[in-house]
Structures are given as structure tokens and as C-alpha cells.
Amino acid sequence: MSTIELKKLTFGFGNQTQLLFDQTNLIIDTNWKLAVIGRNGRGKTTLLKLIMGAYPYQGSIIHQTAFNYFPQPIKNRTQLTYFVLTEQNDIESWRIEKELNLLQADPNILWRPFDSLSGGEQTKALLALLFSDDQHFPLIDEPTNHLDQRSRQQVAKYLKTKNQGFILVSHDRSFVDEVVDHVVAIEKQQLMLYQGNFSVYEEQKAIRDNYEIEQNKKLKSEISRLKQTAAEKAEWSRGRERDKYGKPNVKGSGAIFDTGAIGARAARTMKRSKTLVNHMEQRIETKEQLLKEIETTDSLIMNVKSSYHRRLLVVENLQLGYDNQALFQPISFQLEKGQRIALQGPNGSGKSSIIHYLLGTFSGQARGSVDLAQNIPISYVRQNYEDNHGTLPEFAQEHHLVYEELLNNLHKLGLERQVFENRIEDMSMGQRKRVELAKSLATPAELFIWDEPLNYLDVFNHEQLEQVIKLVKPTMLIIEHDETFLNNVATQVIKLHGE
CATH class of the missing domain: 3.40.50.300 (P-loop containing nucleotide triphosphate hydrolases)
Structure with a gap:
């Protein structure tokens, strides 16, 4: 060893x-x-x-x-x-x-x-x-x-x-x-x-995080109580400060007490009070240092538009190919409102080609029929997004996005604020992937088409996407190889088989 x-x-x-x-x-x-x-x-x-x-x-x-x-x-x-x-x-x-x-x-x-x-x-x-x-x-x-x-x-x-x-x-x-x-x-x-x-890591981390969350709650409650007590003592101390000058009589003819004795006693009391306040502030600082920073992720926002279409897509005996060579055996399926269909198959089996055909960008041969609801807004995460360019404000304007919504999701996806100033073409591939994904999340759409959305994303991002999809239940067509993700979000899987 x-x-x-x-x-x-x-x-x-x-x-x-x-x-x-x-x-x-x-x-x-x-x-x-x-x-x-x-x-x-x-x-x-x-x-x-x-x-x-x-x-x-x-x-x-x-x-x-x-x-x-x-x-x-x-x-x-x-x-x-x-x-x-x-x-x-x-x-x-x-x-x-x-x-x-x-x-x-x-x-x-x-x-x-x-x-x-x-x-x-x-x-x-x-x-x-x-x-x-x-x-x-x-x-x-x-x-x-x-x-x-x-x-x-x-x-x-x-x-x-x-x-x-x-x-x-x-x-x-x-x-x-x-x-x-x-x-x-x-x-x-x-x-x-x-x-x-x-x-096992997830289970153990959840136990540790839950324990630390409970400890944080107790510490925050104690810190709040100490701050309240310190504030009361400080106010009481200020009251004793005023006592040093004595109290006028009712007729306003001057002090009726021994102002010197009162002032000395008030000064001693004020000094003890300030010492107590300082001691409490030190205890508060010690308690605040014990607070644990919990690894958390914020919930994403997905701009799903309500659709009056019950069925958004009907595919019947569709078969695509190049040079008279079919990519897969004919497939048929229907995509209804709220469904999330995953396309599965080996590399090169034609999954992305189906998306290109739906979007009108497929250059090969096609058989069968596809009926896509007319004029529905579509939000698309592309597998290849190297052509994204410019600053984030320029990018938002080009794609008719609300700039604040784009930045909000980018920050939640883990993009550091200092990167917001960079041009997209100067970002890393992981950062550029987050821009592509944040664009899709911020695009108002009735149908979301995502082609390998998880590439370059960490497991925390995977969980964020799963959570927002399960929450808002968008209509989706997804290509992804991550089995856990598909098990968590897909309502149906269509497998492509070679010809």
C-alpha cells in the first residue's frame, strides 16, 4: 500500500x-x-x-x-x-x-x-x-x-x-x-x-448538513437573544448616563438631590453596564464564528408559457438518413402537454437528427410524417453552442431575453459574478454551457428541446435542473445519456434502433 x-x-x-x-x-x-x-x-x-x-x-x-x-x-x-x-x-x-x-x-x-x-x-x-x-x-x-x-x-x-x-x-x-x-x-x-x-456520500452529507442546519438555528436564536439583551443593557446604561445630571424639581427650581453622589453612583453603574455589553458582544462574535456555511444551491426559474394545445407533437413512422442509408428504424410517438419524452440510442443513431428535422435544419432524407403544433414558441439547448458571442447584455438583447432573468439563473448555476463582465467567446466551455442553458431557461416557451443539457455541468446543477423540471412540469423533448437524470425527469423514453 x-x-x-x-x-x-x-x-x-x-x-x-x-x-x-x-x-x-x-x-x-x-x-x-x-x-x-x-x-x-x-x-x-x-x-x-x-x-x-x-x-x-x-x-x-x-x-x-x-x-x-x-x-x-x-x-x-x-x-x-x-x-x-x-x-x-x-x-x-x-x-x-x-x-x-x-x-x-x-x-x-x-x-x-x-x-x-x-x-x-x-x-x-x-x-x-x-x-x-x-x-x-x-x-x-x-x-x-x-x-x-x-x-x-x-x-x-x-x-x-x-x-x-x-x-x-x-x-x-x-x-x-x-x-x-x-x-x-x-x-x-x-x-x-x-x-x-x-x-453514500449524499446520505452522509445530508445527515451532516441537517445537523449543522439545526445547530445554526440554535446559534442564531441564542445570538438574537444576546443581541436583544445587549441592546437593553446599552439603553439602560444610557439612562444611567442621564442620571449623572440629577433631576429637576417639579417647579423647575433646580436639583432636589445630591447630584454629585448621584453622578458618581451612575458612573459606576454605567461602567459595569458597558463592561457587560462588551462581554455580550464578545460572546455574540464567538457564537457567530461557530455558524457553519452549508453548501446549498438556489432554485432555478424556468419561463414556461401556458399552452392551449393538448398535443404539441405527433410523429408517425419517421425515419431519417443520409445517402439512402437510414439512421434508425421508423419511430412513432406523441408528445402531449406536460410530458417529457427522452430520446435514447447509441452515438450516431440519429437522436440529434430528429431535433434538426423538427426545427427544419436537417439536410438528409426523411420518410414518415411529423405534425408540430403551429407557431408554438420553442426553447432549445443545443449540443454545439460555440457560436454564442458578445457580452451578456448584447446576448440578452439578441435573443430577446430579460437581462436580469438571464443573470439570475447564471448566478444560481454557479457562474461567478466577475465572469459576467467577460465576453462569451472568452469564457470556458463550462461557463459557455451555462450561458446556453440560462438562455433556454429564460426563453418563454411552450416546448423545451434540450440536446445533452448536462455536458460540462456539475452534479449540483443536475439536481437544480431536476428540481425545476419536476416543479413546473414543462413539455420537453430531451436527449441525454445521464441515467439518473432521465429516471428523475422523463415521463417516457423512446429508444432508437439501428437499421
């Missing part, structure tokens, strides 16, 4: 005002299958890079381990896949072929140009390379991107049966549940270790 030990790790990027990690400690057993989870921007990938020594930091990271990182950077994507994989790694082809077989991928992809492979095939090739080397400890960053549900299940089974430990970053809850036995959550600049999978 070997370990990776973090001692008083402190790190933040120079352009950020807040540290990502502050005096945090953690010991990782390299036999663990460990998932790192947390909000986007909290430092999951950065933690992997720090462990590899990619950034300078304060504190110490102690280990006797050599690391391999997924995904490996690709220098020349036009080369044969085998040469792409072995350009920086002297690994025999039979080792990679063995891992590809375990991943249920065709080993012949090694002899095709890397850029000709599908996203799923590229992922499997890079994973096969990662585990062909048993001399290095794997650090795996988002392996489920571009994988359909079947491929995710294949990769999950592959990782689950590995005797080797690893550290995994993934936002797919079902996937994490399948493959890990420990979870590290990045919370409040600290690393919190949980033994078990994602479901």
Missing part, C-alpha cells in the same frame, strides 16, 4: 481573489477507487494537477507515486490511433488491444486515423492506453464525455473490475455510484472524505 498525503495544502490562482484550497489535509490510499466531486470552479481538475506537481502551492503533497493523466494531450490527430497513443509512451500494441477488448471496443480502431474515430471511440482508446501502463497511478478526468449510455455502462464495468486504484473526476452520478468506493467532496476550500459511493 502507498499513500498520497496532503498537508496544509493552500492554493489559489493569481487572478482569483479566493483560494481554492486553504490549509487542507487529506490522506489517500492508492488502492482506493476514489471520486472527486464538487461544484464547477471549486478545483477538481486543479487538484489532480496539483497532485501531479503542475502548479506551485503552499503546504506539502507527499507520495512515492508516478502518475498518468486522462485524457492524454494529442499532438497530431491525423495520425493512426496507435501512433497517437504511443507517441509519448512505449507500449506494445497487444497491451492496448487487450484493454480495448475489455472495453468492448474494436481493436482495429488502432489502425484508423485518430480524428476519424467517434468521440466514444477516442475516449475508449485513451482509457485503454491509460490502463495498459500498470506502473503509473491513473488520474481520470471526465471519462464519460461523448459516451452514450451503453458505452458509459461498458466503461463503468471496466473500471469496476480493475484491481488497480485510481482518482476519478466525473459528474455522472450513476457512473460514480458504479465504480468508486471512496468520495472526496470539495466543500468550503476543504476536502471532505467519505467512505462509499456517491449515494
Whole structure:
């Protein structure tokens, strides 16, 4: 057994005002299958890079381990896949072929140009390379991107049966549940270790959060009582201050008491009162420092327009294809008000093509019929949104959005306020995805069409979307590979089968 030990790790990027990690400690057993989870921007990938020594930091990271990182950077994507994989790694082809077989991928992809492979095939090739080397400890960053549900299940089974430990970053809850036995959550600049999978983490975190919420309630109640008492004592002290000057008689002929004695006694009483107030203020400050910051997410707002249409879409024997080659067998379904239909199928089976056909942007051949309610407003989350550009005010104006509603959802989705000033084309892919999603949420619509909405989003965003969908019950057509999300929001699943 070997370990990776973090001692008083402190790190933040120079352009950020807040540290990502502050005096945090953690010991990782390299036999663990460990998932790192947390909000986007909290430092999951950065933690992997720090462990590899990619950034300078304060504190110490102690280990006797050599690391391999997924995904490996690709220098020349036009080369044969085998040469792409072995350009920086002297690994025999039979080792990679063995891992590809375990991943249920065709080993012949090694002899095709890397850029000709599908996203799923590229992922499997890079994973096969990662585990062909048993001399290095794997650090795996988002392996489920571009994988359909079947491929995710294949990769999950592959990782689950590995005797080797690893550290995994993934936002797919079902996937994490399948493959890990420990979870590290990045919370409040600290690393919190949980033994078990994602479901165990959620249960334990809920118990801890509920306990801390109850403790916060008690502390806030006590703080409120102390503040009230301190205010009363302060007012009483001010009353004694006035007593120093004595009281006039009824006829206004001057003081009838010994004002010197009264003043001295009032001064002593006032001094004791002020000491008591200061003591209470110190107690209040101590109590306030005990208040816990609970990791919470705010509820999103979805601009659903009421529809008088009972049935918004009817699809009968629809079949799409290119060059007289059908993508899938004919399908038929109806989408009624309040229903949420999910389209499922392997990568390349034609799911997005159906959406393009509905929106009038499909360039291939079509058979069958589609009846979409006329002139209904549609809100669309695109799988490819790289053409979004400009400042957020310009973007809101271009898409006829209420700017405040766009910013409100962006902030709730975890986009930092300082990013609001950036141009969209200068944002990270995760930030740009949030802009695309916030646009859809703010667009008044009777029908919401979402094509892989969860890419680049963290598990907290997944839960936010699930909550708002279950609350407002919009009419939706969804393409998504995340099984947990679909189980929680879809009212019907339509599976596409190859021709």
C-alpha cells in the first residue's frame, strides 16, 4: 500500500481573489477507487494537477507515486490511433488491444486515423492506453464525455473490475455510484472524505448538513437573544448616563438631590453596564464564528408559457438518413402537454437528427410524417453552442431575453459574478454551457428541446435542473445519456434502433 498525503495544502490562482484550497489535509490510499466531486470552479481538475506537481502551492503533497493523466494531450490527430497513443509512451500494441477488448471496443480502431474515430471511440482508446501502463497511478478526468449510455455502462464495468486504484473526476452520478468506493467532496476550500459511493456520500452529507442546519438555528436564536439583551443593557446604561445630571424639581427650581453622589453612583453603574455589553458582544462574535456555511444551491426559474394545445407533437413512422442509408428504424410517438419524452440510442443513431428535422435544419432524407403544433414558441439547448458571442447584455438583447432573468439563473448555476463582465467567446466551455442553458431557461416557451443539457455541468446543477423540471412540469423533448437524470425527469423514453 502507498499513500498520497496532503498537508496544509493552500492554493489559489493569481487572478482569483479566493483560494481554492486553504490549509487542507487529506490522506489517500492508492488502492482506493476514489471520486472527486464538487461544484464547477471549486478545483477538481486543479487538484489532480496539483497532485501531479503542475502548479506551485503552499503546504506539502507527499507520495512515492508516478502518475498518468486522462485524457492524454494529442499532438497530431491525423495520425493512426496507435501512433497517437504511443507517441509519448512505449507500449506494445497487444497491451492496448487487450484493454480495448475489455472495453468492448474494436481493436482495429488502432489502425484508423485518430480524428476519424467517434468521440466514444477516442475516449475508449485513451482509457485503454491509460490502463495498459500498470506502473503509473491513473488520474481520470471526465471519462464519460461523448459516451452514450451503453458505452458509459461498458466503461463503468471496466473500471469496476480493475484491481488497480485510481482518482476519478466525473459528474455522472450513476457512473460514480458504479465504480468508486471512496468520495472526496470539495466543500468550503476543504476536502471532505467519505467512505462509499456517491449515494453514500449524499446520505452522509445530508445527515451532516441537517445537523449543522439545526445547530445554526440554535446559534442564531441564542445570538438574537444576546443581541436583544445587549441592546437593553446599552439603553439602560444610557439612562444611567442621564442620571449623572440629577433631576429637576417639579417647579423647575433646580436639583432636589445630591447630584454629585448621584453622578458618581451612575458612573459606576454605567461602567459595569458597558463592561457587560462588551462581554455580550464578545460572546455574540464567538457564537457567530461557530455558524457553519452549508453548501446549498438556489432554485432555478424556468419561463414556461401556458399552452392551449393538448398535443404539441405527433410523429408517425419517421425515419431519417443520409445517402439512402437510414439512421434508425421508423419511430412513432406523441408528445402531449406536460410530458417529457427522452430520446435514447447509441452515438450516431440519429437522436440529434430528429431535433434538426423538427426545427427544419436537417439536410438528409426523411420518410414518415411529423405534425408540430403551429407557431408554438420553442426553447432549445443545443449540443454545439460555440457560436454564442458578445457580452451578456448584447446576448440578452439578441435573443430577446430579460437581462436580469438571464443573470439570475447564471448566478444560481454557479457562474461567478466577475465572469459576467467577460465576453462569451472568452469564457470556458463550462461557463459557455451555462450561458446556453440560462438562455433556454429564460426563453418563454411552450416546448423545451434540450440536446445533452448536462455536458460540462456539475452534479449540483443536475439536481437544480431536476428540481425545476419536476416543479413546473414543462413539455420537453430531451436527449441525454445521464441515467439518473432521465429516471428523475422523463415521463417516457423512446429508444432508437439501428437499421
